[in-house]
């Protein structure tokens with residue numbers, strides 16, 4: 001069973017990014033199990049505390065990262081960047097050893113605004129480079145006017161948006177399987 005870690009950059013309960021993440025998780029093939037990962041409990045990274053082993057929540061998060069094969073990351077946009085909470089999670093998971101490395105990732109951003117969190121999405125991609133995470137290049141997923149995409153039950157209603165997200169998931173599944181196939185099994 002392939003485990004897909006699902007991360008969202010928002011801490012609030014009714015976050016649109018969490019609804020987008022749920023929708024993406026529902027579109028995964030059955031052989032892939034979504035694992036929703038919490039980042040709200042992670043204190044701000046401080047190397048002094050890490051050196052002294054003082055924050056068990058950081059180690060738990062790192063173990064959770066080790067346990068998933070690939071990632072779906074849904075980021076809202078705060079002041080044209082990712083949220084502090086998401087950046088902190090990247091920092092925590094990068095220390096002791098890089099617990100993010102060699103995973104595939106689908107990056108999606110969402111916003112009630114028109115440009116769909118483009119700035120945050122690009123910033124996440126920039127961080128993934130140094131973490132050696134391989135993102136789906138295309139389609140790029142920027143969901144604007146996200147506040148109009150869900151019904152009262154939090155379900156996505158627009159078939160065109162759902163179909164678009166399915167193409168993104170298909171690209172992610174294809175990248176994931178290419179990355180996880182041993183080199184000697186790849187057809188020449």
Ligand code: FNR
Nearest residue numbers: 010015016017018076077078079080111112113117
């Ligand atoms: C925002 N918001 C926002 N939206 C945007 O498109 N670009 C931006 O730069 C910002 N900046 C920003 C800063 C801060 C501090 C807050 C709290 C909000 C609005 C943001 O997109 C909106 O609140 C979303 O609903 C947040 O995402 P979640 O929590 O719904 O996932």
